[in-house]
Amino acid sequence: MSSLYGPVVADHFRNPRNRGELxxxxxxxxxxxxxxxxxxxxxxxxxxxxxxxxxxxxxACMVAIASAxxxxxxxxGMPLAEAAALPEAALIEALGAPLRPARTGCATLxxxxxxxxxxxxxx
Amino acid sequence: xxxxxxxxxxxxxxxxxxxxxxxxxxxxxxxxxxxxLEAMQRFYERSNANVRRGVHFLGExxxxxxxxxxxxxxxxVRGGDVREIVFTRGTTESINLxxxxxxxxxxxxxxxxxxxxxxxxxxxxxxxxxxxxxGAALRIAKLTPRFDADVEPLLGPRTRVVALSHVSNVxxxxxxxARIASAAHARGAAVVVDAAQSAPHLPIDVGALGCDFLxxxxxxxxxxxxxxxxxxxxxxxxxxxxxxxxxGMVREVLDDxxxxxxxxxxxxxxxxxxxxxxxLRAAIEYLESLGIEEIRSHDRxxxxxxxxxxxxxxxxxxxxxxxxxxxxxxxSFTVRGAHPHDIAAFLDQRGICVRAGHxxxxxxxxxxxxxxxxxxxxxxxxxxxxFDALAEALDDARREVAR
Numbered sequence: 001m002s003s004l005y006g007p008v009v010a011d012h013f014r015n016p017r018n019r020g021e022l023x024x025x026x027x028x029x030x031x032x033x034x035x036x037x038x039x040x041x042x043x044x045x046x047x048x049x050x051x052x053x054x055x056x057x058x059x060a061c062m063v064a065i066a067s068a069x070x071x072x073x074x075x076x077g078m079p080l081a082e083a084a085a086l087p088e089a090a091l092i093e094a095l096g097a098p099l100r101p102a103r104t105g106c107a108t109l110x111x112x113x114x115x116x117x118x119x120x121x122x123x
Numbered sequence: 124x125x126x127x128x129x130x131x132x133x134x135x136x137x138x139x140x141x142x143x144x145x146x147x148x149x150x151x152x153x154x155x156x157x158x159x160l161e162a163m164q165r166f167y168e169r170s171n172a173n174v175r176r177g178v179h180f181l182g183e184x185x186x187x188x189x190x191x192x193x194x195x196x197x198x199x200v201r202g203g204d205v206r207e208i209v210f211t212r213g214t215t216e217s218i219n220l221x222x223x224x225x226x227x228x229x230x231x232x233x234x235x236x237x238x239x240x241x242x243x244x245x246x247x248x249x250x251x252x253x254x255x256x257x258g259a260a261l262r263i264a265k266l267t268p269r270f271d272a273d274v275e276p277l278l279g280p281r282t283r284v285v286a287l288s289h290v291s292n293v294x295x296x297x298x299x300x301a302r303i304a305s306a307a308h309a310r311g312a313a314v315v316v317d318a319a320q321s322a323p324h325l326p327i328d329v330g331a332l333g334c335d336f337l338x339x340x341x342x343x344x345x346x347x348x349x350x351x352x353x354x355x356x357x358x359x360x361x362x363x364x365x366x367x368x369x370x371g372m373v374r375e376v377l378d379d380x381x382x383x384x385x386x387x388x389x390x391x392x393x394x395x396x397x398x399x400x401x402x403l404r405a406a407i408e409y410l411e412s413l414g415i416e417e418i419r420s421h422d423r424x425x426x427x428x429x430x431x432x433x434x435x436x437x438x439x440x441x442x443x444x445x446x447x448x449x450x451x452x453x454x455s456f457t458v459r460g461a462h463p464h465d466i467a468a469f470l471d472q473r474g475i476c477v478r479a480g481h482x483x484x485x486x487x488x489x490x491x492x493x494x495x496x497x498x499x500x501x502x503x504x505x506x507x508x509x510f511d512a513l514a515e516a517l518d519d520a521r522r523e524v525a526r
Contacts, residue, residue: 004469004523036464036480037494059494061462062524100471103464 005062005097012066017073020055029117033064033109035102040068042113046121051075051083054114061106063097068110070094075114084118086111124417128504130156130409138474145475145509150292150320150453150500152342155406159346162405166398173394175371185397192400193387195407200318200337200354201328207360209387210395213351214319215245217338218286220353220390221315222249225336225363226284232258234283237312239264239272239298240490241291244483246317250286259283266490270296270444274303282312289321289332293482293496294443295426295453297325304333313359319343323406323503324422324451326415335359341399345503346406350399353390360386367392410503418503425452428507429499432514438521442496452501455482458517460525463495469520470497475513 004010025043032039038060045053054072058064071091075083088108092099095107128134131154138144146154166188172181174189189210196208211217230236236250236259254261264272264287274285285307290297304314313335318327323344329337336359341350355363365372365383369392374382383389410418426447433439438459444450458466467479480495481488488495499513 004465004472037485037488038462061464063465100468103468106464 005066005099006095008070008095009062009066009097012069013062016056016065016069018055018069018076019057021057022053022055025055027117027121029113029120030058031109031113031116033060033105035105036061038064038106038109040064040110040113042068042072042110042117044114044117044121046080050077050079052077056110060109063095063099063103063106064109066097067091067095067107068113071110071114080118080121084115086114124413124421124503126506127156127413128506130158131504132157132160134504139472140474142474143512145473145512147499147501147505147509147513148476148478149502149505150343150498151478152348153323153345153502154504155347155402156345156409158409159402159405163347163398163402166401171398174397175388188401188404189395189397192404195404196352196354198411199322199327199407200339200352201326201330202354203330204357206385206387207354207357209353209355209360209390210400211338211351211353211390212349212396213340213342214317214338215351217336217351217353218246218315218317219249220366221336221338221355221363222253224366224390225313225359226250227253227256228364229362230257230259230283233281234259235262235277235279235281236260237262237264237274237277237282237285237307239274239287240266241270241272241294241296241484241487242286242288243292243317243319244485245319246286246288246315247484247486250284253284263486266487269449270294270442271298271449275306278306278310278312280310282307282310284315285312286315287317289316289318289327289337290324290451290453291443292320292453293455293484293487293498295450295455295500296444297321297449297451300332300334308333320451320453323410323415323418325419329354341403341406344406345409346403347396347399350396350403352403355386357386360390363390365390365392369393371395413503421503422452422501423447425501425505425507425510426450428452429454429501429510432510433517436514436517436521438525439517442491442493452505453498454500455496455498457493457496458521458525461521462524463497465524466497466517466520469524470513470516473512473516475516477513
């Protein structure tokens with residue numbers, strides 16, 4: 001079950017965290033992976049300059065789903081500036097998946113969606 | 124057909140973990156026989172020089188290498204005149220040349236261009252642009268339940284161009300080009316055929332197809348990358364303007380104007396891909412030595428094998444014709460509950476190379492209502508046993524990566 005992309009991806013794909021929607025989110029964005037047309041949407045609730053809640057949705061490959069699940073957990077409670085500056089390498093490392101270079105975009109799509117959502121956030 | 128695998132040096136490679144390589148991505152690019160590699164090496168080692176201009180013996184040999192390849196390409200498409208063969212970088216450039224050099228200069232507002240829903244972006248976007256630039260209407264023929272396209276109902280008195288694939292790069296369907304071309308010509312339209320996927324699987328005969336232009340790429344037909352062919356009917360090529368201006372394509376250059384050489388040289392500005400032409404010629408001669416009818420039989424046997432193996436895997440849904448007669452051995456499929464890229468990554472671990480995604484045909488993917496497919500595609504060096512390996516791995520893959 002976990003041999004293809006490693007245990008973290010397998011776990012987050014089988015049991016995605018934070019999947020769903022927020023009622024009236026403070027910020028949201030949907031992004032497209034041009035490699036395959038996959039879409040990931042992230043919605044944020046912002047409380048006192050921090051991410052109070054993050055939810056994701058979309059149809060995508062195991063890597064993108066697991067990445068979105070992991071990322072929405074990582075940024076929970078994080079100050080907005082810190083979340084916006086979260087490096088892609090940190091997310092890729094946390095996923096721990098052996099990825100061909102062509103698939104890196106699947107892992108980093110959620111972080112790009114998060115940044116786009118944060119840039120649209122109501123102050 | 125004899126077993127040709129040993130002619131392809133790359134196929135001797137093993138995949139990760141010493142697994143045998145199963146290369147089922149030939150629709151993206153084919154592997155190359157030793158004869159092609161040697162022809163290119165030989166050109167650089169013995170005859171390398173620029174073409175047409177050199178008065179020395181090497182220039183003469185290089186020019187002969189290019190022009191012998193042109194003659195080989197003429198034979199390959201069964202054209203009547205070697206001057207109807209234009210060398211390009213590939214199918215994409217060939218179609219863009221026709222769209223911009225011929226169609227964009229002739230079409231007017233109210234004219235109609237007909238393409239099909241199953242076109243590769245390279246036979247879709249150039250026509251979308253011509254439509255935007257000229258005010259012509261782009262009409263898109265619908266996919267039929269037989270996985271070809273319903274072109275004839277769209278043909279009318281204002282149809283000026285019909286552009287379609289000989290074989291779909293997603294579905295594997297062989298389209299009834301000859302019938303459609305005949306109906307298009309009855310309306311006075313020109314017919315442009317994207318033969319990227321039919322070469323080298325089917326015999327190509329521009330006379331029997333009845334087209335005005337036909338494009339294919341060297342690299343999908345056992346030849347090198349960087350060279351392709353546009354065949355154009357003589358009178359159509361006479362009407363076409365070059366897109367690239369420069370050396371080697373002019374008759375006379377004055378300060379304020381210039382005149383062009385005749386086709387095909389008019390369209391080949393700059394130094395052409397000479398070594399690649401030598402490689403393409405070797406590829407064509409290799410295919411001729413196998414026999415194009417034998418190649419078609421081999422492909423049909425692979426189509427039969429692929430259809431039955433894939434049908435036996437639970438959860439696999441083939442997207443394309445279910446009979447071997449109206450297709451080539453190129454299979455797109457989905458696996459229930461699994462993303463195509465995850466399936467492809469799993470197969471990669473097993474040493475099986477396939478393609479996953481929308482295959483540069485987003486309008487078709489949208490029409491089918493799917494994000495993408497897995498595509499397994501064969502060539503002359505593919506054996507039915509490789510479809511056994513694919514089916515076995517797919518059975519494991521769906522346990523691993525399906526929801």
